[in-house]
Amino acid sequence: MTRxxxxxxxxxxxxxxxxxxVHYFDIYHRHFEKYRGRPVTVVEFGVQYGGSSQMWREYFxxxxxxxxxxxxxxxxxxxxxxxxxxxxDQGDPEFLNRIADEIGPVDVVxxxxxxxxxxxxxxxxxxxxxxxRGGVFLIEDLHTSYWKDYGGKRNQQGTFMEYxxxxxxxxxxxHSEEPDFKPDRFTRTTASMHFYDSIVVFEKDKVVKPHHxxxxxxxWTDTAEPFSHSLASRGxxxxxxxxxxxxxxxxxxxxx
Ligand SMILES: C[S@@+](CC[C@H](N)C(=O)[O-])C[C@H]1O[C@@H](n2cnc3c(N)ncnc32)[C@H](O)[C@@H]1O
Numbered sequence: 284m285t286r287x288x289x290x291x292x293x294x295x296x297x298x299x300x301x302x303x304x305v306h307y308f309d310i311y312h313r314h315f316e317k318y319r320g321r322p323v324t325v326v327e328f329g330v331q332y333g334g335s336s337q338m339w340r341e342y343f344x345x346x347x348x349x350x351x352x353x354x355x356x357x358x359x360x361x362x363x364x365x366x367x368x369x370x371x372d373q374g375d376p377e378f379l380n381r382i383a384d385e386i387g388p389v390d391v392v393x394x395x396x397x398x399x400x401x402x403x404x405x406x407x408x409x410x411x412x413x414x415x416r417g418g419v420f421l422i423e424d425l426h427t428s429y430w431k432d433y434g435g436k437r438n439q440q441g442t443f444m445e446y447x448x449x450x451x452x453x454x455x456x457x458h459s460e461e462p463d464f465k466p467d468r469f470t471r472t473t474a475s476m477h478f479y480d481s482i483v484v485f486e487k488d489k490v491v492k493p494h495h496x497x498x499x500x501x502x503w504t505d506t507a508e509p510f511s512h513s514l515a516s517r518g519x520x521x522x523x524x525x526x527x528x529x530x531x532x533x534x535x536x537x538x539x
Contacts, residue, residue, distance in 0.1 A: 286308075287309060288312070288342060289308045289342055292338050292341055292342065293305075296337075298337060299333045300332035300334045301332075301337075302334075302335075303335070307423060307481075307482065310477075311421070314419050314421060314486070315342070315391060319343060319344060320343075322347065322348070323343060323347050323348070323390040324347070324386065324388065325343055325390065325392075326351075326352065326386060326389055326391070326393070326410065327339060327350070327351050327393045328353075328373055329394075329395035329396035330352070330355075330361060331358065333361030335393075336349055336361060336366055339393075340366065349365060350368070350386055351366065351367070352368070352369045352370075352373060352382065352396065353368065353369075354370065354371065354373070356370050358370065369382045369385075373396050373397060373406050374402050375405070379405060379406060380409055383410060383413050388413060388414075389414050389418060390415055390418045390419070391419050392406075392410050393421050394407070394421065394422040395424060398424050399427075399434070400441050400446070403446075404446055407420065414487050415487070416487055416489055417486075419486055420484070420485040421484045421485075422482065422484075423481060424481055425447075426480075426481045429442075447478070447483045450469060450476065453470055466492075471489070472488070473486070473488075
């Protein structure tokens, strides 16, 4: 069954090519729906045949300003009123800063360009600070963080996935007890990070230092047995030690 307007558009589409993994449509709709019909600024990295920019126009509506960025000068041909294409290398921070200044504050970034860590991380670092409060940075095709051809594999330092994993710590930096690990601009402006297959979404908002509160009475029933958390954790470590010993005995028996 066709579940959302993007998927419906894609299935009926016959014009310029759009290339998408099909599970992306639900993720887009989940994070972008609130912007439909509004005068938002959307930037897509990776224009190629221009089909996805047509899809974004239909989805976000006539009031959206849509920008495309691609290294291939042929993409300039897809420009039309309300859709401007910048030609350049998204691995070049100077180029990115120049176009970011021209575009101004952004609501949505869809990163589907070069897919190498240099492209992905440079684009994130230049454009993330330019996204408005409430805005979204969505980066796709992160399976390339696991592909040899893109310098990827699991836990490979330098890939966007490792970069994003480190940012999950930064999101929680409020709770740090280490002097060199403190909340920074990312911590204060990132409401949430969402991990999906091949996609990470960052949602921006003003974040204030988290605090907790208590309501209600801290009482047990009259019949409750006394309970000690320290005794309970001591019991747990004794059980672990016993299990380790039993394992060693079993291994010795197997060898004899
Ligand atoms: C996967 S395609 C984009 C597909 C399109 N968004 C769609 O959904 O149909 C990737 C595009 O990124 C562009 N690209 C590759 N390296 C780039 C770079 N360094 N800077 C900017 N664009 C780049 C390619 O020219 C190509 O058009």
